[in-house]
Structure formats: structure tokens, C-alpha cells
Amino acid sequence: xxxxxxxxxxxxxxxxxxxxxxxxxxxxxxxxxxxxxxxxxxxxxxxxxxxxxxxxxxxxxxxxxxxxxxxxxxxxxxxxxxxxxxxxxxxxxxxxxxxxxxxxxxxxxxxxxxxxxxxxxxxxxxxxxxxxxxxxxxxxxxxxxxxxxxxxxxxxxxxxxxxxxxxxxxxxxxxxxxxxxxxxxxxxxxxxxxxxxxxxxxxxxxxxxxxxxxxxxxxxxxxxxxxxxxxxxxxxxxxxxxxxxxxxxxxxxxx
Amino acid sequence: xxxxxxxxxxxxxxxxxxxxxxxxxxxxxxxxxxxxxxxxxxxxxxxxxxxxxxxxxxxxxxxxxxxxxxxxxxxxxxxxxxxxxxxxxxxxxxxxxxxxxxxxxxxxxxxxxxxxxxxxxxxxxxxxxxxxxxxxxxxxxxxxxxxxxxxxxxxxxxxxxxxxxxxxxxxxxxxxxxxxxxxxxxxxxxxxxxxxxxxxxxxxxxxxxxxxxxxxxxxxxxxxxxxxxxxxxxxxxxxxxxxxxxxxxxxxxxxxxxxxx
Ligand SMILES: Nc1ncnc2c1ncn2[C@@H]1O[C@H](COP(=O)(O)OP(=O)(O)O)[C@@H](O)[C@H]1O
Ligand SMILES: [Mg+2]
Numbered sequence: 003x004x005x006x007x008x009x010x011x012x013x014x015x016x017x018x019x020x021x022x023x024x025x026x027x028x029x030x031x032x033x034x035x036x037x038x039x040x041x042x043x044x045x046x047x048x049x050x051x052x053x054x055x056x057x058x059x060x061x062x063x064x065x066x067x068x069x070x071x072x073x074x075x076x077x078x079x080x081x082x083x084x085x086x087x088x089x090x091x092x093x094x095x096x097x098x099x100x101x102x103x104x105x106x107x108x109x110x111x112x113x114x115x116x117x118x119x120x121x122x123x124x125x126x127x128x129x130x131x132x133x134x135x136x137x138x139x140x141x142x143x144x145x146x147x148x149x150x151x152x153x154x155x156x157x158x159x160x161x162x163x164x165x166x167x168x169x170x171x172x173x174x175x176x177x178x179x180x181x182x183x184x185x186x187x188x189x190x191x192x193x194x195x196x197x198x199x200x201x202x203x204x205x206x207x208x209x210x211x212x213x214x215x216x217x218x219x220x221x222x223x224x225x226x227x228x229x230x231x232x233x234x235x236x237x238x239x240x241x242x243x244x245x246x247x248x249x250x251x252x253x254x255x256x257x
Numbered sequence: 258x259x260x261x262x263x264x265x266x267x268x269x270x271x272x273x274x275x276x277x278x279x280x281x282x283x284x285x286x287x288x289x290x291x292x293x294x295x296x297x298x299x300x301x302x303x304x305x306x307x308x309x310x311x312x313x314x315x316x317x318x319x320x321x322x323x324x325x326x327x328x329x330x331x332x333x334x335x336x337x338x339x340x341x342x343x344x345x346x347x348x349x350x351x352x353x354x355x356x357x358x359x360x361x362x363x364x365x366x367x368x369x370x371x372x373x374x375x376x377x378x379x380x381x382x383x384x385x386x387x388x389x390x391x392x393x394x395x396x397x398x399x400x401x402x403x404x405x406x407x408x409x410x411x412x413x414x415x416x417x418x419x420x421x422x423x424x425x426x427x428x429x430x431x432x433x434x435x436x437x438x439x440x441x442x443x444x445x446x447x448x449x450x451x452x453x454x455x456x457x458x459x460x461x462x463x464x465x466x467x468x469x470x471x472x473x474x475x476x477x478x479x480x481x482x483x484x485x486x487x488x489x490x491x492x493x494x495x496x497x498x499x500x501x502x503x504x505x506x507x508x509x510x511x512x513x514x515x516x517x518x
Contacts, residue, residue, distance in 0.1 A: 152343050155317050160410060161337035161364035170360070174351035251351050251390040 039221040044228070047221040056210075061229065063205040064195050067123060071130025072191045078131075079138035079187075080180055084172055087146030088164075100139065108133040108194040112201055126198045126206075133194035134187035141186065145179025146172045177249055185241045192234045262328055263413040263446030265291040265314060270323035272309055272472075282471035283309040284320070289465065289474065293413075294444040298461035300451060300503070302511050306472020307450040311418050314448060315341050327414060337365055339414035340407040344422050347403050348391040354378060354402045355387030361410035377405035380439060397428040401435070408439060414446045421456070433459055434488065441485055454503050458482075459491060466503060468510045470517075476506055 022041045029040035039047075051057040086093045108129050115125035149172055157171045199208025207226050214222035246253045272284040283306045291297050299307045312318040314325055316335040325332040327339060340361065341347075348357050355374045362370035378387050381401040391399055400420055407415055417436075421429040433456060440447055451457050457464045458480055468475040480499060482490055490496055 152345070152347050153349060155315070155335065156341065156343065156347050156349075156406075157360070157364075158317075158335035159315055159337065159340045160361035160406070162360075163364075166364055171349070174349070177351070249351070251392060254390045254393050 036218050036220050039224060043221045044224050047219070048225045048228075051222065051225060057225075057229070060205060060207050060210045060226075061233065063203070063209075064192075064199065064207045065233070067126040067195045067198070067203075067206065068130050068188070068191050070123075071127045071132075071195070072134045072188055074127065075131040075134035075187060075191070076138055076184060079135050079183070080142050083139050083142035083180075084146050084168060084176065087143055087149070087176070088168055088172055100136075104136045104140070108190070109197050112198060115198075116202055121202055122204070125202045126195060129198040130191040130195050134191040137186040137190055138180070138183040141183025142176055142180045145176030145183075148179075149175040178252065181241070181245055181248065185238055188237050188241065189234060192230070192237060196230055261293060263291075263293040264326075264328050265289075265414055265446060265448070266326040266329075267314070268323055270310070270313055270320045270325070272306075272313060272318060272320050274309065284313070285471035285473050287323075287472070287474055291446055291448065293446055296440060296447045296449065296460060296462045298449045298451060298457035298464045299467060300454065300457040300464050300507065301467030302469065302507070302514060303452055305467045305469030305510075307452075307467060308418055309472060310467075311341070311416050311448060311450050314414070315339060315416050337361065337410050338412060339416055340410060340412050342400070342403045342407050342415070342417040342420045344419045348399055348406070350391050353388050353390055354383060354394065354398075357391070357402055358387075358405045358409050361406060365410055367410075373409050374405075377409045378402070380408070381405045381435065397424050397432060400424065400432060404436065404439070408443070408445075411443070412445050414448065415440075416448050416450075418450045419452065420449075422451070422453075429453075429456070430488065434486075436460065437486055454500060454507060455491065458496060458499050458503065459486060464503060466506045466510070469514060475510060478503055478506075 025041050029038050032038050035043060048057075082096075086096060111129055111132050112125070115128045119125040119128055153171055153175060154167065157167055162170065195206065196208035196211070199206035200212045203209045207230050211223050211226040214220070214226065267287060267289050270284050270287040271282075274281045274283045287310060289297075299310060301307055309318060313320050314327075314332070316325075316332045316339075319333075327336075348354075349360070352360065355371065355378060358374035358377050359370035362373045367373060375384070375387065378384055381404055383398060383401055383405070386394065386398065391402070394402065403420065421432045424432060436449075437460065449457070449460055458478075461480055464478040464480060465474045466476045466478065467473065478499060482493075482495055
């Protein structure tokens, strides 16, 4: 078992090197820095942006929008999902609305978001929150709905009442699914922020890409894309890593 | 305490489960009285309605007809006076062993739940295992935690649903002896569901032999073995005679169901 992660790291590095190699060969063949700048040009652009300081501001702006939207979505979606799982009245009342709103992609909310919130951060908060809400809600709800009947019964015959059942049984039963929802929701939110910034913002990684495209700075466009991919992967990895502290029981088993 | 609390009275219980093609008459006209401090076993082949009957006593299932009373009070839902030890999935996997045992005392607002948890984990021989999660314990250890969890709230009636069914034979016998030791200590009324004849006879004062489709009590067998019970009684003549009698009854019933299918 312990050799497996190491093997994956080696394989991953080989894959990435191979990717850069293919990319480099492709740039030699195409030979047009606007259509496809090479990896070296991209690293140069990356260093330039870092030194200039501009990149940090854009990363910060995008991260701020994602974190705010994601937190709002989590704060609404998780309690709502638990309440719906525990109450058939709320379920009957609200589940159809969620089912109806869910297929609407976050981008489709952009016109309304601009009308309601103007330009700048607020419409982006709205878009990132909408994007994160549904994965978090759906996963939390299905997690809470599959709570073991024996766990509920055991808790009730040990004296647990409504609130204790919700907090001590439903919530931890659903936590693995909630966590999956948070991971997916954060990813969706990150993707949505870039989309929102292409259209509504004056800062952020999406705005950087859009501006550089208009200036035909394709190397900066690609830097922006790589940074987006890198940060997105980093966020997912962080949540996976934090999981062992949030749910210690899932990582302690007899062999 | 013994002799005062834990009177269980069921009268004419009828339960229908499922709908349409799955509709089953799970219990039909079941009546029984259990006196405080008594140890009763419900014995029968799988599917005969043992769990349903236990769930009715626990208040998990509302019977379609008839009534359940504990100490003359009508049972309308689950209560901390009669906790259940389940066969599977019963411990909360997100709580440590000590957390599981402290849960009931916490819910009831008893003083110092952690100390109660330590005390009861000690009683079931798991004093040093309190910080482990259920996933880190063996099957036998988990059932001991389940037992400690139910006993920690000092129940009037203890309900057990095939609690040792998944354990190996040797562990099962040790668990039976532990259960009796704890019962001798507090003398809570106990209803123990099992399909194992020897287990029922070794543990109980009275054995209700159940029959299925529809679920009902077919016969009562008194077990006149002296208490406290000891392992060597299992091989004595009295035990073997009762075993022969119960086997006959259960075999007859199983054969009937077997041939109907
Ligand atoms: N939820 C249910 N819906 C329909 N039938 C059920 C349900 N639960 C149990 N039954 C049926 O009721 C009968 C009694 O079940 P149960 O009490 O679990 O038996 P036992 O515990 O003795 O094995 C069985 O025939 C079983 O198939
Ligand atoms: Mg059963």
C-alpha cells in the first residue's frame, strides 16, 4: 500500500512532462504565438505577471468572490437540506421548487444578477452562491435522507428528541455526503466565478483572461487558465485533506 | 428496584406491515404479560415476527390493534425507559465507544455522563477502549458497547434483538454469561429475541415459542434452572430435556412453513 502514492506521484510527473512535450512540439509546428504560445513563453508571461504584482490582485479578487458565495451557499443549503430530510411537510412544499431551479445553469442567472446587483462583486457573489448551492443541497439532502433507521431508533430510545436527533444523528450521518457536496460545490463555484468575471467584473482571473484575449496576449490567457486549474485542484485537495479532522471515524478502522 | 418496575403488558396486538403485494399480517392477536425483573426470550424462525413484536414494545411501531403498557402506562412512542440493543449498525459510528455510552445519560441530563460511560464500559470489560471508534472494535466488543449504552440509562425494561447472532459460538456464550451477570446486578425486565434454542433456554425464565404467517405466540416454556446460571448447566439433564421439548415445537413449526413455501 505505501508504495502506491509514490508510484502515482511519479506517474503524474511523467504525464505532466509528456503534456508539456506535446505542447512544445505543437508550438514548433504551428509557429504562431497568437494562436498557440509555447510553454516557455507562458512561463515568461507568468513571471512577468508575478513581478508586476497584477496576478496576485486578480487571484485575490476571484478567491474572495468564491469564498463569500460558497459560504453563503453552505450556510443556506446544509440547514435547508437537513430540515427537508427531517420534515415531510417542508419536503413536500420545497423539493419541487429545488427540482425546478436546479437545471438552470449559473451563467443563465448572470443577466438577472447584473440587473439586481449592478456591477462589481455582488453579482459575482450571487453567481458563485447559486453554483455552489445545488451540489451542496442535493448531496446533503440525500445523505440525511439515508440515515439508518436503527440509528434513529437507538437515539430515540436513549432519550433523544427532535433537536438532538437533528444535530447528533442526522447531521453526522449526512456529513460524508455533505462533505462531498462541499467539495463539488466549491469546484462549481470556482468555475462559475471565472464565467461571471468574463462578463460582469473589472478584476479577477476571468477578467484577466478576457482582457488579454482582446489584447491578443494569448500567453497571458493561457497563464490565467493554468492558474485557474491549479487553484481549483488545490482547493479540492485541501478539502480532501481536511476531511480526516472533520470525520475522524472514517479514517480509523481495524484492518 | 427489582420487583417494582418493568411490568410489561401486551393485549391482543395486531400489526399489518407493508402494502399491496408486500402486505403481511406480521402479528396476530399477541398477548403477553412480563413481570418486573423477569427474563423472557422470544424464540422463532426468521420472519415469524420477533423483531416486529420487539419494535411494538419499544414503541417504534404503532400496533394496528391492541395495546402495550409498561408499568400500566400506555406506550405511544419510544422512551428512555426501555432501550434496545440491535443486531447490526446500532452503534453511532461517528462517536467513540465512550461517546456512544455517554449519549443516553447526556440526553436525559444525568450528571457527569463521561463518568457514567467509564463505569459502564468497565462493567462490560472495555475500560481501556473508550477512545476507540466502533470501526476499530471487533464484533463482540461492539455488542458490549451496545449493551453498556443501553444499560447506562438504568432502564426498567431492556430489549435485545438477536444481539449475539453475528458472533462466533465461543464469543456468543461469553456474551450470554456477561449479559446474565449484568442482569443479576440490576434485575431489569429483559426481553431477548433469538432464533437460537440453547441461547433462549440458557438465558430466560420463560421462552415464548413463536410461529409465523401470521406472527403469534404458539407456546410458553418455563425454564426451571436455578439462578445464577452457570456454563455447566448447558450440559445438564434439565437443560437437555427442555431443549428436546422446545426443539420439537420449533421443528414442527419450521416444517409447516417449509412445506407451505
Ligand atoms: N416493512 C415491512 N413491510 C412488509 N413486510 C414486512 C416489513 N417488515 C417485516 N415484514 C414482514 O413481516 C414478517 C415479520 O418480520 P420480522 O418481525 O422482521 O421477523 P423476524 O424478526 O422474526 O425475523 C416477515 O414476514 C417480514 O417479511
Ligand atoms: Mg428480526
